[in-house]
Amino acid sequence: MTINFRDETFRDDFTFRNSPEAIKRFPFPFHEDSYMYSVNMEPHKSYRPGSVYERTFDVDEHYVSEMKDRAKVLAEDPLRCQSLPHMTLAGWDLLELIMVSKAEEYPDLFELHRDGNKWHWINKPLGIDQKFVFLDEATLPYGPMEYITRQTQGDFAVLDQRDDNLWMDAGMVTTQADWSLDFDIGMNFFEWHAPVPKAHEMGIFVRALKFLLNVRQGAPARRLNWTMTVNPLLDTSPENYHKWGVMKQDLTMENMGEKMHLRVELQTFFRLPRSNALVFPIRCYLIKLGELVTEPKWGRRLHRVLRDLPEELATYKGFISNRPKIVEWLSKYDDGKPTSPGIWPD
Amino acid sequence: MPKTAFEPSIKSRPIYGTLEPRPGKSHLMIADAEGAEAILDLAKSTPKGMFDHTHIIYIPKKTGETFTGRLRELNPAQCYVGPSYEAALPRLRRVLNDAHMGLQVYLSGSEGLMGQAMLEATNAGIPHSAIQTEHRGSTARRMQCVHCKGITEDVTTDPFQCAHCGLHLFVRDHYSRRIAAFQGVRVDAEEPGNVPEPVERFK
Incomplete structure (x- = not known):
């Protein structure tokens, strides 16, 4: 398997785009023509070769450029990566999980050689060759969580489990849908989800927490979440909202297919062996509406979902002001025909 | 002055009780x-x-x-x-x-x-x-600007101006115990210059 890593940007000139192969494997999040919150968890098992569900940590054509973007975000704002003092062991757990998975599942891209605690990690796409001592922080250039998540797509929330709750006590968050790690670090599951409308009243978080507290080692889970983003911005943080918020004004019927993106999060949940922490990777996939409508089923369905979405959700997801334009543009791709069940293209 | 009754709010917003003596050394x-x-x-x-x-x-x-x-x-x-x-x-x-x-x-x-x-x-x-x-007493809020991270004490209006970076921020109920502050977010981020008239919400 070879991946042609694209050289592209998620800022300034926004040269990000998906190849036809990447469009085909996009994790379209709607299994029917409407959307409402649900816990929608399933086992994170390898499924559908070639899809984003095939491997433990999906690596795609955007990998190298996404890691360059992460390094830029961290250089501008080091508070995007934080770990409370008791979370270091969980960081080592996470490093092990990622290195072992990637070396096994992408042997042509990553290698891990272990001799007791003497480890040798080779990351070919990023040109990294690192010898270090497992569990000895002094032998890595960053803490273990920061080290490995600078080399892994997606945000990472590392959750401590105590008092029948999950506590956001560490994280690497540079590609987020408008929430702040620096503000939320140390909060419990209900507190960091506090701003989400409706879902508390629906009992979603009580059920989700119950599920997550019981995730066992070796039996990870996953779900999809989504929002809409103008321009292919990975960093839609509250910290920089005063810079990217204004871009929402630039959307027109003419540039809709190029500028408007469906943003999908593949959220996975893994129990970590030594710390008993839960790691919650939040992997962001972007697709231009112009790319998305090349799959007729997806164009039809997205039109119906966005048109019928409750106003509160469109407001929370931040596209209420642009919704009329988006729906009008998508309506050209909805001929009213029925759509097949499930998320996959026809 | 009696204790304050707050409107029901989101789950990160602190809830206060009534002090009572507890056994202790x-x-x-x-x-x-x-x-x-x-x-x-x-x-x-x-x-x-x-x-x-x-x-x-x-x-x-x-x-x-x-x-x-x-x-x-x-x-x-x-x-x-x-x-x-x-x-x-x-x-x-x-x-x-x-x-x-x-x-x-x-x-x-x-x-x-x-x-x-x-x-x-x-x-x-x-x-x-x-x-x-x-x-008891003032409901003025201690606010953190999510953009510059500066803290503005005793905020009584919404929106208010960040004492550090000068941006006009709206007042959220989202609260961080670790920062001991509520979160302020630029109110005119999507339409720069369109700042609503400040309303006194806290006294």
Whole structure:
């Protein structure tokens, strides 16, 4: 398997785009023509070769450029990566999980050689060759969580489990849908989800927490979440909202297919062996509406979902002001025909 | 001034109770302004001798001498009256550093005072759920600008201007115990210059 890593940007000139192969494997999040919150968890098992569900940590054509973007975000704002003092062991757990998975599942891209605690990690796409001592922080250039998540797509929330709750006590968050790690670090599951409308009243978080507290080692889970983003911005943080918020004004019927993106999060949940922490990777996939409508089923369905979405959700997801334009543009791709069940293209 | 009734809000927003005496080897009471009244009310039902083991740290702010005499009349083992929270902080840290099992912590007054003192107490290893709080007096908020991270104290209007970077921010109910502040976000991010007239929401 070879991946042609694209050289592209998620800022300034926004040269990000998906190849036809990447469009085909996009994790379209709607299994029917409407959307409402649900816990929608399933086992994170390898499924559908070639899809984003095939491997433990999906690596795609955007990998190298996404890691360059992460390094830029961290250089501008080091508070995007934080770990409370008791979370270091969980960081080592996470490093092990990622290195072992990637070396096994992408042997042509990553290698891990272990001799007791003497480890040798080779990351070919990023040109990294690192010898270090497992569990000895002094032998890595960053803490273990920061080290490995600078080399892994997606945000990472590392959750401590105590008092029948999950506590956001560490994280690497540079590609987020408008929430702040620096503000939320140390909060419990209900507190960091506090701003989400409706879902508390629906009992979603009580059920989700119950599920997550019981995730066992070796039996990870996953779900999809989504929002809409103008321009292919990975960093839609509250910290920089005063810079990217204004871009929402630039959307027109003419540039809709190029500028408007469906943003999908593949959220996975893994129990970590030594710390008993839960790691919650939040992997962001972007697709231009112009790319998305090349799959007729997806164009039809997205039109119906966005048109019928409750106003509160469109407001929370931040596209209420642009919704009329988006729906009008998508309506050209909805001929009213029925759509097949499930998320996959026809 | 009676204790404040807050509107129902989101789950990160702190909820305050009513101080009540709890068994303990020693007692630390930290209050600002009208928060003194919560201590005075508490004193009506404390077991005999409790104030012999009580340290009061009090910042009167605008209330001046209104409550200081009555607090001293409780005859606490130690009673400190200070000009500001910042001035009281080294003392508070020293006291918490020395704290033993069986210390009870009581906080009363403004949200900013309670939030900051709770942060010190939790940093010293006391679980936040074991600390009693009672809101009295000003509902002004301690706000963190999510953009520049600067803290603006005693915010009464929404929107307000960040004391550090000057952006106009709206006031969220999202609250961080670790920062001891609510979150402020630029109000005109999507339409720069379109800043709504500030409304006095907190007094």
